[in-house]
Amino acid sequence: MKVVYFFQTLKIVFIFTVLVLFSRTFLIEPGVVNGMSMEKTFIDEEVFLINKITLLLREPKRYDMVQFFDKDSDELIIKRVIGLPGEQVYIKKNSIFIIDKHGIETKLNEPYLSQYMVTRTKDGAVKYDILEPNKYFLLGDNRVSSTDSRTTGPIHRKYILGTISKLPFKKN
Numbered sequence: 001m002k003v004v005y006f007f008q009t010l011k012i013v014f015i016f017t018v019l020v021l022f023s024r025t026f027l028i029e030p031g032v033v034n035g036m037s038m039e040k041t042f043i044d045e046e047v048f049l050i051n052k053i054t055l056l057l058r059e060p061k062r063y064d065m066v067q068f069f070d071k072d073s074d075e076l077i078i079k080r081v082i083g084l085p086g087e088q089v090y091i092k093k094n095s096i097f098i099i100d101k102h103g104i105e106t107k108l109n110e111p112y113l114s115q116y117m118v119t120r121t122k123d124g125a126v127k128y129d130i131l132e133p134n135k136y137f138l139l140g141d142n143r144v145s146s147t148d149s150r151t152t153g154p155i156h157r158k159y160i161l162g163t164i165s166k167l168p169f170k171k172n
Helices: 002-027
Strands: 028-032 047-051 065-070 075-083 088-092 095-099 105-107 135-139 160-166
Touching: 075 088, 075 095
Parallel strands: none
Antiparallel strands: 028 047, 047 160, 065 075, 065 160, 075 135, 088 095, 095 105
16 A cells, blocks of 8 residues: 555656656746846846747747847846847947838837936947847847847847746845
């Protein structure tokens, strides 16, 4: 009788373990911010959730916060999607402008930035190349302390792993 209960318990533990591993690999998993590049949205060491399902069903959208694999540093990084394939990002007058496929230039509204945060480049006004198919222009919300597409270039879609969500509580 004890052997039967042991194998039933072992079966339940096995199924639970498989479900957890499946969920973390393909559905959702926690992450921790490392650095200041997404402040004020996220602070260093804040916990967040990575939703891996959303980007299986659709392409990244402008303003999505995403996690991507940086092949140069071999790290997982979070940034915000600013430019989409076929668009051109133009940084001037401390702001971001998007030039769409029809040549129409629009200044981005970025309410998630701190009140006095401005977007600059080391070279002043810069008009980046038109984004190729499957390439995205990603920026940190802390435009002073962020290594992002302004210096590293656009990120290919295959390296973008999921969308990021804030947790309703803060880590102690």
